[in-house]
Amino acid sequence: MAAKIELNNVTLKFGKFEALKDISLTLEAGKIHGLIGRNGAGKTTLLSLLAAFREPTQGQVEIDGEAVFENPEKMQQVGFIYEKNYADEYQKIPAMLEFPESYRPNYDKEYADYLLKRFKLPLDKPIYKLSKGMQSALNVVIGLASRTPITIFDEAYIGMDAPAREIFYQEILADQAKHPRTFILSTHLVSEMDYLFDNVVIIDHGRLLMNEDYETISAQGASITGAADQVDAFVSGMKLLNEQKLGGTKSVMVYGTLSEQHQLAAHQQGLEIGPVSLQDLFIHLTEEAH
């Protein structure tokens, strides 16, 4: 079970401040979408609209063609996992998990128990006593085991150590293969998580910068390395994202797809063409927009 999300000309204002500016996008069902953006770009704001925590000032937010806001049937399909404050949570994990078990129709208790073991979460301690990373892992367990058709992880890994994050990523892939749904992962850890994404959404200053499948995006950039003057001649007229020089060698990152003739020409001139990571593309695209 998976659901499709559509935003049509969505604008959200807080007083005079426009947090989201005229965003239109479609997120296909059954895919893992990566949502990336700088601090304050509007990622969480956008996600809170999907989870019907707020109503947009203008435009529509729809799941499978129906408006989300104050729509209990649609809201039940969306799991929004974010950093929660557990300072006053005196309950223990088993009592805590009774909530999703009773409110989420697809909740899988067996899977939750398996995840609790994998993350080595203690069942006999009150939740406020758990470390930040363990509290985040508990959120992840709730998000995964609820199997909501739309599952949103908004920087859900906060405080989790590297091995725990690794388990998180493995479980997303494994469970997606068995129970496909629409995942949205918002993250700053682009280089660590980009292999999970089927589709990438980049927002910057409340605007949509890009919404493309991973393959298209990764073909959007190339690095060209070689003798400085040759590289300069080769990239003239192309859109440069970044350049670095070391002695007589220069490495330039260009935005756009290189044609086969271009690639062949580069090869003949002894220039090296390499891929550009999503992280690098993201850094330079959002830097440029300022």
Next chain:
Amino acid sequence: MSNAFDSSKPIFMQVRELIEDQIVNDQLKEGDQAPSTNQLVSFYKINHATVSKGINQLVEEGILFKRRGIGMFVAEGAKQTLMGQRKEAFVDNYVKSLMQEANKLGITQAEVIELIKNTKGSEV
């Protein structure tokens, strides 16, 4: 991305070479089940789209074949085909760069041949 890959060439090509290597080295024999896309994604931490691109090339070339709902298998004659391809590419991939480097260093052709003869493992 795992350390098994570098940025010298497209990752999807490195993925296919990785599988090719396993076939040429007999780690994967003809008729054996090849690792699934999902397994490769989790293991090497590279994107699904990238893995599929590499695998699909091998399928198109008849090195691997798909069995619906079961997985990917090594085709009969795959090793033979790959060895043929690699022999053809041997001059481009190895001999040319060897001679380029030798020229830079002023090593003569005769010296190169002598060096090859004296290198361990060259007695085949």
